[in-house]
Amino acid sequence: MEQKSKVSILVVPFPAQGHLNQLLHFSLLLSSRGFPVHYATSPTHVLQAKCRLQGWNPSSLHAIHFHSLPIPPFPTPPPDYNSTIKFPSHLQPAFEAFLHIRAPLSSLLQTLSSASTRLVIVHDSLSSFAGKEAESLPNTESYNFRCLSALFGLTFPQISESTAKLLRAHDLVLPAKDGRVTEEFSDFMIRNYYDNNERESGMIMNTCKKLEGEFLELRRQELDYIGKKLFAIGPINPVVIRGGGHRHECLDWLDKQPDGSVLYISFGSTTTPSEDQVEQLAIGIVQSRQRFIWVLRSADRGNIFAEEGKEAGYKLPPGFDKEVEGRGMVIRDWAPQLDILAHTSTGLFMSHCGWNSCMESLSMGVPFAAWPMHSD
Structure with missing residues (x-):
């Protein structure tokens, strides 16, 4: 009988480069400390994450278990050079298709859960369905990984008075939200970003106390995270560049x-x-x-x-x-x-x-x- 892993980690990134990149760095940091790490997204985006790896020796990828989960074909139109809204709306078909990994992800969760004493799911904020899928499994816990600043999370969908007060104290003014994202993507975020589940153990952030200490403290005080864990572990990217591979x-x-x-x-x-x-x-x-x-x-x-x-x-x-x-x-x-x-x-x-x-x-x-x- 095959021995179970004591703790396994499943990472589920959102299919945009800034998200794929951060969660791959995070996965490599965990694997370098001896944890079995699984990285699951669509086939195209698994390949994208791997081929754009920076700061690590390419051989480090061998320590990660990559899972290419099937999704339906989707249009890949080019961006509009002269659009008045600079948000990449041409990526929306890929984002919508990505939601179809939920069923194969559920099967993967069951397999990993049965092979592990404890299974930790780290999902992107826009992949929160991964935490929902894990709720029925008895030996799991899930964490929300935020790829944006602590401050951003305090201003969307609306800014709180405590955040506004802190900004005023530092003479900071946020830019207008008009045109920041398309209406279509805003609706997508609301449908997926806020799909919180009560069993979520906490939040992991690519930031640090020295950089955003006061904003991190405000996040700790949010109702959704009172009594839960908040890890500010940035920067996720390597700060000492490891050689290897082709030199540009x-x-x-x-x-x-x-x-x-x-x-x-x-x-x-x-x-x-x-x-x-x-x-x-x-x-x-x-x-x-x-x-x-x-x-x-x-x-x-x-x-x-x-x-x-x-x-x-x-x-x-x-x-x-x-x-x-x-x-x-x-x-x-x-x-x-x-x-x-x-x-x-x-x-x-x-x-x-x-x-x-x-x-x-x-x-x-x-x-x-x-x-x-x-x-x-």
Whole structure:
């Protein structure tokens, strides 16, 4: 008879890069401490998470048990470059299709539960159905993993008076919520984000007391979490970069630049700047004479591996390449952000301020110039 694992951990991320990435880092941290860890999402998004791993030796993935749970086919339209709402609404079909993993996830939970003395489910806030599915199993406990800041959780769907008072005390003003997300995604969040269950043991957050201590204390006082556990364990990303695997050519270029001299520009995996914004930024780069690395790509599609209908990409102003020759690089595909931020030549990060980028930049000691795009 096969011996049961004392404690097994099942991680269920939401299928967007910032969520897949954080929960993969979390899974690797747990597995490095000897826990059997299972990572379950759709086949496309399992592959996406694995192929975009940063900061770890690729061989570390062998310690994770990946489960590709079937979902129905879904459309993968390209993003709209010039949409007035910058939220990636083209990903909505992938988000809706993802909900169909609930049935195969239930079967996986039963299998893992029977093979473990204790099964811990860590689900993304937008994968809260995983906690619901685990309720009927006697040897499980579930935790809600928040991929956003503690402050964000205190302002959605509406801000409390205690939070507003704390913001005023620090002279902080939140941007308007209009246009932050689409109505369709807002409805999706309400249907899934707030599907709390009474047996949930607590919350895990990619933040820390030094960064958001007062906001974390407000979260502890929320009715849903009184008497429950709250773990602030950020940054989740590695703060010491482990080598191994292919080395991107941009790192060889960075090796030749003076310390702190390079501006790194990237607006993340869900942002598509307008053609006019790209043109104006290009003009600014030329006129500034600044060393730079610019990741110039549109937002991810629902299936990043889909070939049909791939866009041609942004056009830069005539003569741009000649003007910046020798003092900058334009990367048109995925870039090794953690490696770039960890490099001594990187001095400033122009960012959309997604929570992954904020935590990675802060943990590497790189200041950033903030250009929020939608829900950042």
